[in-house]
Amino acid sequence: MTRKSADNGSRSTIRDVAARAGVSAATVSRVLGGVYPVSATTRTRVMRAVRDLDYVADARAKAVAGVGTPTLGFVLDDITGPSFALMAHGVEREATRLGHLCLVCSTDGDAQHELDFVETMRAQRAAAVILVGGGADTPEYRARTAHVADALAAAGSRLVLCGRPPLDPGAPVTVIEYDNEGGAYALCSHVLTQGHRRILFLGGKPDHTTAQGRERGYLAAHRARGVETDPALRLTGDFTRDSGYRLMRQALDAALEFTAVMAATDMVAAGALTALHEAGLTVPGDVSLVGYDDIPFARDLHPALTTVHVPYAELGRLAVRTALGRERGSSSDEHLLLGTHVVVRDSVGAVRS
Amino acid sequence: MTRKSADNGSRSTIRDVAARAGVSAATVSRVLGGVYPVSATTRTRVMRAVRDLDYVADARAKAVAGVGTPTLGFVLDDITGPSFALMAHGVEREATRLGHLCLVCSTDGDAQHELDFVETMRAQRAAAVILVGGGADTPEYRARTAHVADALAAAGSRLVLCGRPPLDPGAPVTVIEYDNEGGAYALCSHVLTQGHRRILFLGGKPDHTTAQGRERGYLAAHRARGVETDPALRLTGDFTRDSGYRLMRQALDAALEFTAVMAATDMVAAGALTALHEAGLTVPGDVSLVGYDDIPFARDLHPALTTVHVPYAELGRLAVRTALGRERGSSSDEHLLLGTHVVVRDSVGAVRS
Structure with a gap:
């Protein structure tokens, strides 16, 4: 191409x-x-x-599209991830409101898969293509994604990155992010103020930018209070429930010392919670636990989970509005950042003296 | 059309x-x-x-598709429903394995939205379009869906219905279902054998075929044991967490008498569980609780939820294999039924005497 x-x-x-x-x-x-x-x-x-x-021949694409409903593409890594689903829902609702049909593609993190979808969307003359979710920020990623941005722009469409690693300045792309690191910082600060000094971090993939941002927030909160961090307390896995369960069992088996657990996502926290219960530990009596994302299930865990609220549905709606509301022909890059905040529920207690 | x-x-x-x-x-x-x-x-x-x-002009559609990756369409009502997401994941994986790009559309139950998507898929020359999820089985639904089936067949594509109300015999459609009523029957029987006689049913929309099937299983299990059912114990809402929370509060406020709760989905059960906890009731000590779907979170509820396992990912894979593996030109209808089974965890106890 x-x-x-x-x-x-x-x-x-x-x-x-x-x-x-x-x-x-x-x-x-x-x-x-x-x-x-x-x-x-x-x-x-x-x-x-x-x-x-x-x-791309305009009229031909329109003829093939038949009914002529304009489309909009939305690409996520994993359709079973509740946070992405919330964003997809926001995208879908807003696209419908603005008269567009939203086509979703779940890529399992496969770059070729993503390119195929973008190419299909481009040929469809989709008004915009929205890519969500972190990933590895490599030169290959930047080159490939910049190319996608250019190809879409040349076809009168627009690339929107949501929570993705941003591109080099000048690429014709709209970037919409939430304050990922800031949320982790605020959350970890909340745990530290309860007196916890050894906080187990159940992280994602080491090269995943979203996971990295959350870990940076964890580290920065420690630094801000002059609390040393122990690298042995930072485990890596992925963002799934099964990863949380496995890592927590691993930590318990290894007899790691900790009084609180900060999970990289609510899903990870859910798995960790079950492993803690199975080991006969109570939350927050024996161990405090926090998650990230504020998915609907977080409040149905027992205890209800303290976590970081990310405005996923609003991110999705904003991505659509921004992409569709742009002036035609404007090619400058845009960058929007949404705030996050801690939702305090029942899973954090003061450290036992 | x-x-x-x-x-x-x-x-x-x-x-x-x-x-x-x-x-x-x-x-x-x-x-x-x-x-x-x-x-x-x-x-x-x-x-x-x-x-x-x-x-539809073949070569033109292919030219517009550009790279020529064949596509497959998947339509669901609500992308935030974890069971549909599991199915979408199965569809996506299998489609990728067979060299197809899977495009997903979430319609919020809007029929026009669904038609727009099908039309886009047909123009794309999608190999198949898979519609999932129950709905109201009306003459209008049958006529509209039969028309979609014919239009896709005429374009060399195929309509697959997954858990949808089936069409009249002869429509060129592949129907893939799971044993919805049988699962509810087995689950309710399990609760009845623990001595429960007043089982609150937190149902879905009254005209929703999936909700109806689950309620039929509940009623049939009672009949099979000669246990009278009280219509006052059958509430209707939808399949969300918030519906479960709301209905359970309603039941508690109305001082309905029951010793067990059968929720139409695991999401409904999650909301109900939180409402029970908030009312100071323990599960299964004071009240037994069961769900339906066996979403990954079910085992992270506390207590872990007894539920019905539906092989959603396998349903998705099977839908793709069946749709793509068909002999060209065959127009007969096909009907496949997958089994369901009860997963016994910790949320059901014997009734207190």
Whole structure:
């Protein structure tokens, strides 16, 4: 997918395709129309030019879309993650309100999968494509995503990153984030003020930017109070319930010393809570526990979980409004940051003296 | 969206469209190609014929899809429902394994929204469209869905219904279900064998087929043991956590007499559990509680929830395999039923004498 002249915002025309393929515009039309016979060689040449130039014919895409409902794409890693589902719900509601059909793609973190979806959305002339969730911030990621942003911009669409690692300045992208590190900082401070000094951190994947941000907040809160952190208390897993259960069992088996647990997500906290109960420990009597995300289930855990509220549905709605409300042709980058806050429930107690 | 000759499986050709619009095939091609000028009247006439005949040009759709990754559509009511998310995950995994991109649409139960998505999928030449979740089984639903099935079949695609009300015999549709009523019957029997005779039922919407099936299982289990049911113990709400919380508070405020609670879903059970705890009641000491669906969180509730396991991920995988593995041109209906089973955990106790 080589792109063409995205910098000046112009789109490839059928004449560009014809020139590149060395055929007439009428031949390109015949190949794309698929109605009249064309030789295989010609077809291959034209289709390669179409791909090279990221060519999209407006009316054709609209004709194929049939009813002409404009679309909007939403990409998440894992559809079973409740926080992403809340955001998807916000996106879907707002898209519907603004007359757009929202297509969701769950990629399991597969980059090729994501590219396939974006390409399908681009060909559909989707008004915007929203990518959510952290990931590894590598040069490869930045290059690939910047290319996606350019290709979408060239097709009159817009890339929106939600909680994703941002790109280099100048990329035609809208970035919407929540205060990930700040939420973790406030949460960990709340635990520290209850006298806890050895707080087990059940983290995500080491190269996952969301997990990193939450760990940074944990460390910064300790530093701000002059409390040493013990690297042995920072475990890594992923953001699932099973990871929380496994890591907590591991910590208990290893007889790690801690009086509180900060889980990277509410799902992780749910698994950890069950492991604590199974070990005969009470929360918050024996061990305090906090999560992150404030998914609806957090208040149904027993005890109800103290956690960080992330305005996921609002993030989703804002992503849609921002993407669809943009002035046509504006290509500057935009960056919005939503606040987070601690929701105090019943899972944290003062440390036993 | 009038359809044409779906019964013999043939698709409309560009000549059919031209004949209906009263123009030449070349004009149709020009309109769809969107490249050469055409009068507005002609365009309108052609586009109306395209819609009337459900016309889809193969190569054009593929050209627009660009990279040519074949797609598959998945429609659910509510993306925040964990059971649907599990199914979507199964669908997505299996679709990826078989080289298809899965596009998900969450409709909030809006029929027009669903039609828009199906139309987009049909124009995309999606290999199949999977609709999940119960709903109201009305003549309007049957007519609309049968039409969707025909339109997809005529375009070489396939409609799959997962846990949806089935259509009249002969519709070109694959139906995949789980034993919804049987699971509720087994679960309620389990509660009855513990001596409970007044079991509060926290149901879904009265016209929702999935909710109805679960209530039928509840009633049948009572009948099988010659236990009278009290209509006052059957409340209706929806399948959310908030509904469970609200209904349980309502039941407690009304001083209804019951020793056990059967919630229509695990989410409903989670909300009910919190309301019971808030009222100072213990589970299963004072009240027994069961759910339905076996979502991952069920085992993290305290006590761990006894529930019905529904093989959601397997349902999703099976839907994809069945839809993609079909012989081309076969139009017979198919019907598959997966089993469910009770998962006994810690939330049911023997009734106090």
